[in-house]
Amino acid sequence: MIAFILKFWQLLSGIFLGWGLGANDASNVFGTGVASNLIKYRNAIILTAVFVIVGALMEGEKTFDTIGKLNSTLTLNTAFIASFAAGLTVFIMTVLKLPISTSQAIVGAILGISIYYRQDVDFGKLTKIFICWVTTPLGAAIISFLLYKIIDFILSKFKYGERKIHTFVKIGVVISGCLGAYSLGANNVANVTGVFVGADMINPFWGTLIGGLSIALGVLTYSKNVMLTVGKNITTLGPLTAFIAVLGQAITVYIFTQIGVPVSTSQAIVGAVAGVGLVKGMQVINMKTIFNIVIGWVSTPVSGALVAMGLCFFIKP
Amino acid sequence: MIFKKSSKEDKVYDKIDEFLDLGRDCVVKTSETLQSYLERNDEYVDLSYSVHRIESKADDKRREIEQLLCEGAFLPLFRGDIINFLERADSILDKCESLCDYLVLYRPIFPEEMFNGLLEIFDHTLKAYSFLVEAYHKLMEDMSKVVEISLKIEREEGKIDKLEWQLQKQLFDSKNLQLAEKILIRDFITFLADISDLIEDSSDKIDVIRMTRNL
Numbered sequence: 001m002i003a004f005i006l007k008f009w010q011l012l013s014g015i016f017l018g019w020g021l022g023a024n025d026a027s028n029v030f031g032t033g034v035a036s037n038l039i040k041y042r043n044a045i046i047l048t049a050v051f052v053i054v055g056a057l058m059e060g061e062k063t064f065d066t067i068g069k070l071n072s073t074l075t076l077n078t079a080f081i082a083s084f085a086a087g088l089t090v091f092i093m094t095v096l097k098l099p100i101s102t103s104q105a106i107v108g109a110i111l112g113i114s115i116y117y118r119q120d121v122d123f124g125k126l127t128k129i130f131i132c133w134v135t136t137p138l139g140a141a142i143i144s145f146l147l148y149k150i151i152d153f154i155l156s157k158f159k160y161g162e163r164k165i166h167t168f169v170k171i172g173v174v175i176s177g178c179l180g181a182y183s184l185g186a187n188n189v190a191n192v193t194g195v196f197v198g199a200d201m202i203n204p205f206w207g208t209l210i211g212g213l214s215i216a217l218g219v220l221t222y223s224k225n226v227m228l229t230v231g232k233n234i235t236t237l238g239p240l241t242a243f244i245a246v247l248g249q250a251i252t253v254y255i256f257t258q259i260g261v262p263v264s265t266s267q268a269i270v271g272a273v274a275g276v277g278l279v280k281g282m283q284v285i286n287m288k289t290i291f292n293i294v295i296g297w298v299s300t301p302v303s304g305a306l307v308a309m310g311l312c313f314f315i316k317p
Numbered sequence: 318m319i320f321k322k323s324s325k326e327d328k329v330y331d332k333i334d335e336f337l338d339l340g341r342d343c344v345v346k347t348s349e350t351l352q353s354y355l356e357r358n359d360e361y362v363d364l365s366y367s368v369h370r371i372e373s374k375a376d377d378k379r380r381e382i383e384q385l386l387c388e389g390a391f392l393p394l395f396r397g398d399i400i401n402f403l404e405r406a407d408s409i410l411d412k413c414e415s416l417c418d419y420l421v422l423y424r425p426i427f428p429e430e431m432f433n434g435l436l437e438i439f440d441h442t443l444k445a446y447s448f449l450v451e452a453y454h455k456l457m458e459d460m461s462k463v464v465e466i467s468l469k470i471e472r473e474e475g476k477i478d479k480l481e482w483q484l485q486k487q488l489f490d491s492k493n494l495q496l497a498e499k500i501l502i503r504d505f506i507t508f509l510a511d512i513s514d515l516i517e518d519s520s521d522k523i524d525v526i527r528m529t530r531n532l
Contacts, residue, residue, distance in 0.1 A: 036392045159459040165530050166326060166391070238529060239392050 010076055011196060013084035015214040018192035020090045021102045022052070022218020025188070027230035028249060028265045029180035032242045033173035035231025041224060047174070048181040048223075049216035055185030056212030061204045063190035063262045067106060068198025070125050071114045078113050079195035081315065085109035085308035086191070093303065101264035101300055102191045104133065108304025110195065115305065116312045132261040133297055136252065137271030143255075144248025144275035151244060152279075165240065172243040180250035184265055185212050187257040194262075230269075241276045248272035267293050325390035329399070330457060332382045336403065337450045339375040340410055343368055344446050344512070347413040348439040354420050355432050365417035372410045379403050398529065402522040409446070409515045416508050425501045428491060434484045438477050438509050445473035445516045452523050463527045470520045474513045481510040 030044035068074075074082065086106040093100040107129055114121045160168075189211035190197075197207040237245065249265065249272040256263045270289055346368045353361035382403060386396045419425075427435065448470045455462040484506050488499055 036394070037389055038392065159461065161456055161458040161460050162395075162526070162530060163326075163330065163457050166395075169392070239394060240530070 008201070010080035010083075010201065011193070011210060013080050013087055014193045014196055014211065015217070017083050017087035017090065017102060017106070018189075018211055018214025019218035019222070020087055020094070021188055021192060022049075022215040022220075023222035024090070024094065024100065024218075024226055025102075025184055025215075025265045026181075026219040026223035027227040028269045029184060029246070030173075030177040031227045031229075031231030032239075032246055033177055033231070034227050036173070036239060036242075038170050038173050038239075039177070041227070044177065044227070045219050045223060047178055048184075048219045051178045051181030052185035052215045052219060053209075053212040055182035055187075056189035056208040056215070057185075057205075058182075059186035059257055060189035060208035060211065062257055062260050063187060064194050064197050064204055064207060066125055066129065066260050067110070067190040067194030067262060069122060070107065070110050070129075070198075071119055071121055072198070073117075073119045074110070074113070074195055074199045076196075076199050076201050078117070078312075079199035079201065081308055081311045082106065082109040082113055082195045083192075085112065085311050086304055088311075089300070089304045089307050092307075093300065098296075098299070101133075101266060101296060102188060103262040103264055104296065104300035105304040106191045106195070106262075108301030109308040111301060112305030112308030113312060116309045128259075129261055130297075132256055132259060132263055133267075136256065136263040137267045137274070137293055139255065140249055140252040140268040140271030141275035141278065143252050144245055144272040145278055147244050147248050147251070148241070148276050148279045151240075169239045169243055172240075172247070176243055176247040176250055179254070180246055180265075183250045183253035183257060185215060187253045187262050188265070189215065191262050237273065237276065241280065245269065245272040245276050248275060264296075267296070325385050325388060329382055329385050329390045332378055332385070333399075333403070333453065336375055336378040336382065337406065337453060339371055339378060340406060341446055341450065343371045343375065343410045343413045344443055346371060347416055347512075348436075348443060350417050350420060351435065351439060355427065355435070362421055365421050368414055368417045372414045375407065375410050379407055394529075395526075398522070398526045402519060402526065405515065405519040405522050406449075409512060409519065412508065412512050412515055416505075416512070419505055419508060423501055423505075425505050426498060427502060428488075428493065431484055431487060431502075434480055434487070435506070435509065438480050438484075438506075438513075441473045441477045441480070442509075442513050442516070445470050445477075445513050448473065449516050449520055449523075452520050456523050456527060460527050460530060463523060467520045467524050470517055474517045477510050477513045481506055 026045065026048050029048050030039065033039040034041050034044050083106070086102060086109040089105040089109070090100050090102055107126075111121060111126075113119070189208050192211035192214055193202065193207035196202050197204050202210070246269070249268040252268045252272065253263060253265055270293060346364055350361050350364040350368060353364055383400060386399060390396075391399065448466050452463055452466040452470070455466055485503060488494070488502055488506070491499070494502075
């Protein structure tokens with residue numbers, strides 16, 4: 001065990017990042033259900049943890065290449081620095097209550113290391129990543145807009161009352177939550193262990209397993225407060241529309257997994273909420289939220305890069 | 318068990334049904350009280366007491382429902398709507414109780430030519446209440462029909478307003494009554510017509526629930 005720890009201690013930074021990711025992002029998955037009292041917190045986190053691991057194991061490898069090969073000269077030590085810097089950025093920005101995305105933090109950290117050591121970055125991948133970041137909230141808005149229209153059309157064909165709605169929302173919250181957790185695991189696991197796979201420390205299977213488990217650990221141990229806060233904000237939409245927003249977010253993140261780019265689930269949910277708001281003619285997203293997202297596209301990777309460069313300077317790996 | 322137990326919601330649905338049944342009994346008994354009073358039958362006092370008993374039972378039922386809601390039945394967003402509806406529906410029973418008290422305490426003397434008008438108002442009130450119960454059932458099973466039934470309630474309420482106006486006019490055109498007697502009867506008629514206003518308000522609450530549940 002000690003030999004294992006000595007050999008793989010660098011992975012601890014990835015586990016730290018995964019833990020933070022799980023603690024923060026579980027709210028986008030089951031926040032609505034828990035805040036609405038539709039599902040018990042304990043059951044929600046167990047389902048999230050299970051589906052995050054399943055998602056990571058089944059499809060997590062699809063995004064490894066984007067993160068792991070963004071800088072193909074990463075060593076074990078620089079991979080550790082990148083992961084640790086991203087974890088630290090997430091932690092600092094969470095403490096400062098600033099919008100945060102682990103995907104953006106890890107990309108920023110890799111860029112910081114690349115700049116510090118004057119290493120090449122795959123600009124093709126970087127452009128693809130940036131396009132995906134910008135299209136995440138927009139895509140989520142379009143998907144939830146269409147979902148709303150489709151579900152509205154289907155519901156109009158059936159007789160339904162309060163009883164059926166209650167059952168529909170209950171089942172819908174669990175299905176969209178499980179799908180969201182699956183997408184979260186599949187899409188974001190590369191943020192946690194992608195750099196270690198890229199540095200050939202572990203193979204993709206172990207990357208998805210360790211990454212999935214560390215996200216699950218964050219979900220299980222530290223997600224309650226964020227889950228309740230985010231969930232309450234989303235439920236002001238009404239239970240049916242909130243369910244559509246969560247489902248829209250899950251589908252969007254899943255699509256980006258197939259494209260192979262880790263994206264921000266938090267920005268996806270904001271986009272999805274804006275999409276359903278648009279159908280209802282409600283301005284549910286204010287300018288400050290949009291400003292935060294746009295700023296986040298720059299400020300988070302820049303922060304990640306600065307923290308990584310600072311760590312490189314002090315630790316000299 | 319993934320879901321929270323659903324039995325609380327089912328209990329709430331059933332208890333609201335029971336509450337609305339008590340409301341119907343209350344309106345019917347109030348109608349019988351008035352009929353008996355107009356026939357100068359002393360039984361009206363006992364009938365008015367039975368209205369009190371029904372109202373008290375309905376209060377208990379409402380408390381049971383609120384207790385279940387406090388224990389976590391329904392989404393928090395849904396609970397407020399249900400409580401608002403119950404509050405409004407409960408005021409129908411309160412008004413019936415006050416109407417019976419009015420008869421027992423003030424014993425207004427109605428001119429015979431007003432009897433039919435008064436009883437007709439009660440017929441429409443009962444119809445409006447039956448539509449209210451139907452609107453609640455449609456809310457549970459088929460929301461698309463709620464608006465249609467709300468319009469029926471509105472129509473009944475409109476008929477009552479018209480009857481109320483005619484009775485007030487007839488009252489103050491009468492040369493055989495003292496002003497004090499007229500005022501006593503006028504207030505009674507207003508009280509009577511208020512019941513249908515409250516039924517309409519309760520139906521509006523149902524309509525609000527329908528709108529918030531729609532996508």
